[in-house]
Amino acid sequence: MSDTQPNASPTSKPNPAARYLFMLLLGLVIGVIGTVMALRAIEGGKTWQDHYPHATMHLFQAHAAQLGAKVKGNRCGATDSLPHLQALRTLANDLEPAFPGLADDARFADHAAAMRATLDGALANPPLSCEGLGETASKIGETCKACHQDFRT
Numbered sequence: 286m287s288d289t290q291p292n293a294s295p296t297s298k299p300n301p302a303a304r305y306l307f308m309l310l311l312g313l314v315i316g317v318i319g320t321v322m323a324l325r326a327i328e329g330g331k332t333w334q335d336h337y338p339h340a341t342m343h344l345f346q347a348h349a350a351q352l353g354a355k356v357k358g359n360r361c362g363a364t365d366s367l368p369h370l371q372a373l374r375t376l377a378n379d380l381e382p383a384f385p386g387l388a389d390d391a392r393f394a395d396h397a398a399a400m401r402a403t404l405d406g407a408l409a410n411p412p413l414s415c416e417g418l419g420e421t422a423s424k425i426g427e428t429c430k431a432c433h434q435d436f437r438t
């Protein structure tokens with residue numbers, strides 16, 4: 286015969302604080318999972334047209350930043366800068382198709398054309414010194430800024 290009672294230990298008694306904490310954590314976890322699922326559903330419903338403008342701008346940003354890094358790192362030969370200038374020039378053709386709602390706006394078209402003209406100039410006469418590349422990079426940056434001032438909300 287034993288006088289131990291299986292349910293007598295204090296830990297097995299319902300502890301309201303622990304239960305509250307458990308429910309709170311469960312609620313948080315469910316909330317996080319729900320948020321992640323909702324965000325993924327929203328992302329999954331996006332088309333390439335939704336991503337196109339942002340993708341174009343992020344690639345502009347990536348190549349402009351790498352050009353800046355070349356100048357800072359004192360690596361300003363044509364092999365350092367041309368790939369980025371070429372990429373920017375090619376991507377500049379995407380401005381109108383990426384922003385179909387703005388493409389018919391004459392000011393947008395002017396800004397896009399100005400960016401292409403700047404890059405055409407740089408490619409026709411590639412800067413070979415860091416001073417030259419720095420100037421080119423800031424001219425390109427001006428074309429970004431000019432359009433953003435008018436159209437970036």
Ligand code: HEC
Pocket residue numbers: 338339340342343345346347349373380384393396397400425426428429430432433436437438
């Ligand atoms: C002809 C117009 C135009 C030119 C030129 C232009 N942009 Fe933009 N950019 C826009 C517009 C419009 C937006 C706002 C897009 C939006 O939020 O829908 C934008 C947004 C951006 C963003 C934010 C993107 C995002 O998804 O949040 C970055 C970064 C950017 N541009 C970088 C650049 C860089 C770098 C250059 C130059 C090398 C450049 N842009 C040239 C029109 C332009």
